[in-house]
Amino acid sequence: MPYSQEDEQIRIRSFEEVCVDGKLALHARGTPDDDARILAYYPKAHGNPFQDMLYSKGFDNGFACFPVGAPETSMPVLTSPLLYMHYHWIHRVFATANTAHEAKLASQRFLVAIDRQKSAGAQIIWTVHNIVSHESRFPDEEIALRAALGKKADHIHIMNPATRELCARYYDLDSHKTFIVSHPSYAGVYSNYISREQARLNLGIGAEEKVLLLFGSLGPRKGARLFLAELDNIEAIIGDRMRVLIAGTPGDAQYMEEIYALAASKPWVTMITKHIDDHSVQFLFQAADVSLCPYDIGLNSGVAATAATFGCVSVVPDSLVPTMAGAEAGVIGFNPTRRDTLVTATVRALEAAGNPDTKNALASWSEAHRPAAISAVFFDSLRQRS
Amino acid sequence: MTATLEQFGATALTKHELISSRLHFFDYLRSGLRLLPKRPLGVLSKVRSSEAPLCCSFTVLTNGDFAERGVVHLEVKYFSLLGRVLKPERQQDNHQLFADPTGQAVPQQCFFQPPRRAFWALATLERQTNERRIALQGSLKLTQYRAAPLSLDEALASRNGYELRRHLMLSQQKKDRTAAKRLLERLIFLAASSADRQTLRTISDIEAVLKAPAKSPNRHVETSLEPYVYLRPFMPAYQGMYPLSKWLASEAMMLEKAAGHAHIIVEDGPQAALRQLALRYAGFSQNTDEIWGADDVPWLNKSDIAFYLSKTEK
Numbered sequence: 001m002p003y004s005q006e007d008e009q010i011r012i013r014s015f016e017e018v019c020v021d022g023k024l025a026l027h028a029r030g031t032p033d034d035d036a037r038i039l040a041y042y043p044k045a046h047g048n049p050f051q052d053m054l055y056s057k058g059f060d061n062g063f064a065c066f067p068v069g070a071p072e073t074s075m076p077v078l079t080s081p082l083l084y085m086h087y088h089w090i091h092r093v094f095a096t097a098n099t100a101h102e103a104k105l106a107s108q109r110f111l112v113a114i115d116r117q118k119s120a121g122a123q124i125i126w127t128v129h130n131i132v133s134h135e136s137r138f139p140d141e142e143i144a145l146r147a148a149l150g151k152k153a154d155h156i157h158i159m160n161p162a163t164r165e166l167c168a169r170y171y172d173l174d175s176h177k178t179f180i181v182s183h184p185s186y187a188g189v190y191s192n193y194i195s196r197e198q199a200r201l202n203l204g205i206g207a208e209e210k211v212l213l214l215f216g217s218l219g220p221r222k223g224a225r226l227f228l229a230e231l232d233n234i235e236a237i238i239g240d241r242m243r244v245l246i247a248g249t250p251g252d253a254q255y256m257e258e259i260y261a262l263a264a265s266k267p268w269v270t271m272i273t274k275h276i277d278d279h280s281v282q283f284l285f286q287a288a289d290v291s292l293c294p295y296d297i298g299l300n301s302g303v304a305a306t307a308a309t310f311g312c313v314s315v316v317p318d319s320l321v322p323t324m325a326g327a328e329a330g331v332i333g334f335n336p337t338r339r340d341t342l343v344t345a346t347v348r349a350l351e352a353a354g355n356p357d358t359k360n361a362l363a364s365w366s367e368a369h370r371p372a373a374i375s376a377v378f379f380d381s382l383r384q385r386s
Numbered sequence: 387m388t389a390t391l392e393q394f395g396a397t398a399l400t401k402h403e404l405i406s407s408r409l410h411f412f413d414y415l416r417s418g419l420r421l422l423p424k425r426p427l428g429v430l431s432k433v434r435s436s437e438a439p440l441c442c443s444f445t446v447l448t449n450g451d452f453a454e455r456g457v458v459h460l461e462v463k464y465f466s467l468l469g470r471v472l473k474p475e476r477q478q479d480n481h482q483l484f485a486d487p488t489g490q491a492v493p494q495q496c497f498f499q500p501p502r503r504a505f506w507a508l509a510t511l512e513r514q515t516n517e518r519r520i521a522l523q524g525s526l527k528l529t530q531y532r533a534a535p536l537s538l539d540e541a542l543a544s545r546n547g548y549e550l551r552r553h554l555m556l557s558q559q560k561k562d563r564t565a566a567k568r569l570l571e572r573l574i575f576l577a578a579s580s581a582d583r584q585t586l587r588t589i590s591d592i593e594a595v596l597k598a599p600a601k602s603p604n605r606h607v608e609t610s611l612e613p614y615v616y617l618r619p620f621m622p623a624y625q626g627m628y629p630l631s632k633w634l635a636s637e638a639m640m641l642e643k644a645a646g647h648a649h650i651i652v653e654d655g656p657q658a659a660l661r662q663l664a665l666r667y668a669g670f671s672q673n674t675d676e677i678w679g680a681d682d683v684p685w686l687n688k689s690d691i692a693f694y695l696s697k698t699e700k
Contacts, residue, residue, distance in 0.1 A: 206632070241594055253450075253452065253454040253455070254452040254454075257452065257453065257454070257455070260455075260575055260578070261575055264571045264572075264574040264575035264578075265567075265571045267583060267586040267587040267589075267590045268587065268590070271578075
């Protein structure tokens, strides 16, 4: 269903009405009423299928899942079914804040709403996607919010086994609350029927050329600036010209000006500064040899999971490598505090890309992490915990 | 933040001005720094000659604290004397203007080449952002461009597309790749047109071809007694519209197939320098030290070709 229609359907119904719809749908599905669960989530990520993937086996597991439009959703006191409120990218709480003070106030409102939701009987779930969001405008306020949410949440979903250790520098996560369910692959989600040759022809890339891809929204913490600065060093080591594809939604104007200025002198850097629709994703990953995630900071990467789905090697911060257990041959780490390691990791990744064993490892990981399988594990874990 | 532009002297268009601007006769932006309304503003000008480029100039200010591209869209439509819409001959009928923070603004000149028979030109400005307030000073009345030419360095520091392109044309005539690259980088940064990006790719590719020998010496066995005389290229003549390496790779492929096991001799004739390059690209040795028709190869001069041939000599 197109997002606009889905949004419309969410917007016109009250929270209570959607809960009732969910309950009835579960009943019609044959779920015993005592087993029925309602899971509301915020924020709905448009243009990122992660949530649809994670919840794809909801009904099979007795869960009716739907997004809510505001973090401060007030909930009716329901005795049945059991209600969960699942939070994802919580920096969106600051969406309308223009100053740190406004961010602090937004944070307070959000936490009060959580208390109300808990009083209404809802269990709070938080998926820790990042240590701090890539687009963080108020990092101090966001860290404080994360620390507070960590205390209030009943269940904390992590995808990286080292999440607690990596976040500990900024905020604590209670080990009794955390449960690990890996990031799904995108197998069966993105179209994948275009050949490498066709993808390269469409993008004007020769068969012999080495192609690096930076995929995803562009922002100061996503590393595009650093990568462009290091590109000459990578080319010097490889001894060949690189083709670079930078594809994703543009970030704030000031940052983009820097990127445009850096890319203007590099004619082999192609910038596609817009949202890449699901059908077009395959062209980029099929054409690429290596997908780069040169992030400053990171816990999980949907881009690395996407790359693995297409059999494309990725370069990620060291901290992300454990999230792709089993696919290490095709997931090369670098140390974000030592930028020269990005160069060596990229060179290693280009070597790995030519190895058939790498493709096999990535294909196995992708198959084992199909969204349906991961979704089933997620709901099973949740059931066991509550 | 909001008060900044007003403090800088910007005033909003009055209700009367907004209504009368719909007639396209009044050039209210001339009367000082004006806040740009949401609704597009247009002014009709008479085209005196379709030979000379038309231009207009604006200073655009934002209440943001950094320069931002594409916040104002300027478009020109042309009409015949009787009001029939005319298509511009080239895609030069619109510009995306930068907005500069207060105190850092530079005038931005925009150029338009009117089509023949154009009698009227309607220039329309439209604000593209709702996030920041935009103020603008200049004139929507199009005039013929008569400014003194800028030097290369002045052009590179400006946002003057006409002067940047004039220098680019000169550098193309002189086959000055260094200047052309600087000019193209500036043009790409300002407007990112596909044609400019392709030209920069082409020049960059030529430099890569010169830097690295394209192919190891060809080891094919010459068993045929009859030499193969390579008189004309198989490919259409290279015009510099795409990377030379692709042209050479394709030409070399066809040459190898056509020559079979014969010894190849290149002779003067159509696109001789390109054939010499292709022969060397395919890894064959030259039968002459002469270089013919170097002028035919875009962005390469005789010494570049000599350098390439010597660098890839067996």
